[in-house]
Amino acid sequence: MMYEQQQFQQPMLKMDMRKKMERMSKSIEEEKLEMLDLSGMSLESLPSPSINLATICKLNLSNNNLQNIPESLTARLLNLMVLDVHSNQLRSLPNSIGCLSKLKILNISGNLMESLPKTIQNCRALEELNANFNKLSQLPDTIGFELINLKKLSVNSNKLIFLPRTTSHLTALRILDARLNCLRSLPEDLENLINLETLNVSQNFQYLDSLPYSIGLLLSLVELDISYNKIKSLPDSIGCLKKLQKLSVEGNPLTSPPPLVVEQGLHAVKEYLCQKMNDGYQSPTKKKSWVGKLVKYSTFNGYVRSGARERDQEREAFIMPEYRTMDGLASPRYMGMFSPRRLFSPRTYFSN
Missing domain, CATH: 3.80.10.10 (Ribonuclease Inhibitor)
Structure with a gap:
């Protein structure tokens, strides 16, 4: 077992020495x-x-x-x-x-x-x-x-x-x-x-x-x-x-x-600006905004609260007391899914 370990370590030592030599020649x-x-x-x-x-x-x-x-x-x-x-x-x-x-x-x-x-x-x-x-x-x-x-x-x-x-x-x-x-x-x-x-x-x-x-x-x-x-x-x-x-x-x-x-x-x-974003989301004539999509995919750290009146009217209001970050939206997982051209384009700012 010891012999096998020495055999394994020898090539590794040679590789380390080679790297050191390359670094030295590069610095020279x-x-x-x-x-x-x-x-x-x-x-x-x-x-x-x-x-x-x-x-x-x-x-x-x-x-x-x-x-x-x-x-x-x-x-x-x-x-x-x-x-x-x-x-x-x-x-x-x-x-x-x-x-x-x-x-x-x-x-x-x-x-x-x-x-x-x-x-x-x-x-x-x-x-x-x-x-x-x-x-x-x-x-x-x-x-x-x-x-x-x-x-x-x-x-x-x-x-x-x-x-x-x-x-x-x-x-x-x-x-x-x-x-x-x-x-x-x-x-x-x-x-x-x-x-x-x-x-x-x-x-x-x-x-x-x-x-x-x-x-x-x-x-x-x-x-x-x-x-x-x-x-x-x-x-x-x-x-x-x-x-x-x-x-x-x-x-x-x-x-x-x-x-x-x-x-x-x-x-x-x-x-x-955050309040304006919320107001746009809560508008009866604008049922869903890009903010709603961000909430759905957990890229926005807000929370949703429903009152009795809103439940009767089948509406939800997105509450954001402080400005929040959209952490994760630029990650590889969501990059293709959430193109600003789709989320933020004036034509698709609100979708039905």
Whole structure:
């Protein structure tokens, strides 16, 4: 028995040793990587590199007068993890940007770009994309399918009319900053953004006049800024955002909640929206609402109480004295069953 145990342990020891050797060689390789800083040198074109481009892990070309980045240059930056080209005169990125499989941070702010190459979706290690202060009118349609590690997306001060539908597939996203654009709407199915903590869509001025009901499914949301838009009514579902600590709504022609409620602070706004949700559920002409469906499938921690009058009329009232969370609605079990398009669509807001 002891001999068999030794035989079993020997391959395990060899495997551990192999892993340690791999880690050591990897750390040695990382030590050889270099950082190249060519910022603030008034460069109009890039000089021929005197070092092996594959050894560069961080490249800073910011604050120059560059109008383009050669395709051949980008293709050879095989170990690049940080690329900073902010404050140049770039009108586009090279298609070879997709070769940067290890790229984690990309800063292209303060340029003249009107679009991003579709190949950017191949930068699957990307965690932070800063494209502020450009002339972007759209983002690649498929950007959300591949950038599964993206945690921060900053596209403020552009000309974006909408965000791609695939934005809702950025499940690792924590910060989305799309202020100072021309957004007319947000993607309907936001429930997949389960890690989103900050959402800023302020200052889209006369363009953005409504929010999707699925905004109430952003269970990790801490800060929501929708100030200086044309929004007249907040979705009732916002009352269910348990972690929300900051809500900025100034500069909107809000009627629901009314200004008197807004002045009382976030807690008052949540209570108002939850009460409005309850009133909609109790309405005789609107027998069932999406709230009722959430209660049925235990995604809403409220309770149902029936009085004599209600029993006679075969009605039930959903009571929610405090704002409650919709925990579990974004879980894999219910994801397909409860699409906001079905639950929160104006056409199916109440079903018979």
